[in-house]
Amino acid sequence: MSITFYKYQGTGNDFVIIDNRDLSFPKNNTKLIEHLCDRRFGIGGDGLMLLENDNLTDFKMVYYNSDGNESSMCGNGGRCLVAFAKHLGMVEKETTFIATDGLHQAQINDENIVSLQMIDVAEVKIESNYVFLNTGSPHHVQFVDDLEHFDVKTEGAKIRYGNLYGKPGSNINFVKQISDTEFSIRTYERGVEDETLSCGTGATAVAIAMHAIGKTSKNEITINVEGGKLKVSFEKEGETYKNVHLIGPAKFVFSGSLTI
């Protein structure tokens, strides 16, 4: 069987994307998905996404981490899939699609900057030295003194596999405050089991967490990730964060075909 794939990246979080509207891709083949994401023996990516038809929205997003397992929402992936749908001619400037965490509206401009609406966040768990919240994927957020030299993979894995999050685990974000409206983060990603250059649901989680603990009073936040800059905007209504948007570039890298 021959497949055509497209490689996209959003601030360095990179993905193998396949148009699966004909439902021909063997989506239960975990080992194949892991192989396609392998950076030496496969195409390479932090994750793999399938674009599929949906009766009520423009398309359906199915997301797999690079370990081959289907996972929760991917913010950078969602933004890249909107850019791919535009490439396919399915989308011009705005769209609504369905993902594992529900409906997402998005806008894309002529420079392929994508603004993706994320789920509302009603629960922010504030502890003495960390914050936990779910922005479509689970995220642990904590400050570190020297972010640039921090051993993200080692320390991130300890928390991800530790007693806090049990078998499901969590993504782990380490944060440094730059200003009232800007933070830098590095993220250990569940299901990649390594640091990634960017995590969209992670950037969203950090922005909301910083507002929740009073580190900022603003509702438009710049998040510096290793692979670039993301912006997160939101409105707080009571105890719930609503109208949450993740904004940033989504870029085509290359396409190809291979026999599987």
Ligand SMILES: N[C@@H](CCC[C@H](N)C(=O)O)C(=O)O
């Ligand atoms: N990089 C993604 C997050 C993808 C899912 C995450 N690895 C998980 O399993 O929770 C993003 O941009 O949000």
